[in-house]
């Protein structure tokens with residue numbers, strides 16, 4: 001036996017699968033990310049399928065130990081695919097997975113029972129595993145292309161490579177006109193590539209989980225959890241991005257900054273309770289968001305304070321304030337205690353885009369206008 005014969009490679013494969021299963025299990029446990037449990041199960045499946053081979057060999061002979069190993073590879077790939085779907089929030093067809101697995105299992109065990117060569121079993125199981133991996137790679141790529149993180153691209157590349165290796169292995173072990181010795185050599189080559197890819201898959205999975213946690217943290221830092229609107233920090237960073245866009249200042253339509261403060265909101269809390277107050281805030285946020293265009297920014301900048309930046313208010317700038325007030329006060333907010341009437345005061349300032357300085361100036365003007373609206377009796381718009 002050489003140092004890199006099939007049995008040695010399978011032992012290394014077993015050890016690496018076990019480690020990857022542990023890492024993904026730890027990842028699933030600590031992050032509660034969907035998909036990681038399935039990925040851990042995927043590597044556990046290939047570990048178990050290799051670990052039970054010596055026992056099966058002892059009981060029923062070496063031939064009988066092969067189909068479980070082959071099927072472990074299929075189960076692993078199907079679970080990697082299911083994990084990818086879960087990670088991306090897609091539906092998983094367990095019936096489809098069971099049907100594919102059962103069909104391949106029946107095929108392998110029929111070959112075993114009828115005394116035919118088990119190279120066919122390896123070839124077919126690797127082909128099925130390759131197709132499942134290719135599907136998982138495709139999903140990762142699609143998600144990357146529709147705005148996902150770079151880690152999805154890495155995952156797609158690694159799973160794509162795993163798919164190619166499995167398919168190449170499926171072809172290289174086809175028992176057509178090749179001696180068993182040559183089939184063994186071909187199998188060992190591709191098995192070695194599979195080993196490297198187990199490590200790469202585990203690595204890509206952890207990178208993917210880390211990057212999605214980082215995205216979540218960034219989201220938490222930029223958004224208000226009650227209303228889902230941007231918070232002050234998120235508003236600022238998005239505004240900076242818009243201001244830095246390479247559009248000449250003279251080509252930008254005027255923008256409007258509106259500062260809103262719900263009227264006598266303390267009274268709503270006192271009369272109906274804090275929870276109803278929260279419902280009102282969430283509904284006001286929904287209305288403000290629904291009433292804004294895709295390029296506009298809507299933020300909750302304080303308890304019952306909101307800020308809207310209409311990035312292309314243009315010639316309608318003068319009427320924007322009244323539209324915003326009507327969005328909030330136009331109809332009462334349905335809540336657990338029935339309809340709750342709510343009004344808002346709005347301070348508004350419009351002007352051209354001229355860098356950060358001018359934006360701060362606009363906000364100051366809008367703030368002063370808001371105080372004037374409150375002083376003037378509330379539920380009104382004052383232009384600053």
Ligand SMILES: Nc1nc2c(ncn2[C@@H]2O[C@H](COP(=O)(O)OP(=O)(O)OP(=O)(O)O)[C@@H](O)[C@H]2O)c(=O)[nH]1
Pocket residue numbers: 226261262263264265266267269273274275276277278281302303304374378
């Ligand atoms: N339910 C709820 N209430 C909040 C939240 N954040 C701030 N508030 C409440 O909002 C109220 C704001 O009250 P005030 O600043 O006195 O203003 P107001 O009653 O709206 O009166 P005016 O602004 O003068 O019209 C306070 O009672 C805060 O407790 C929140 O997240 N949920």
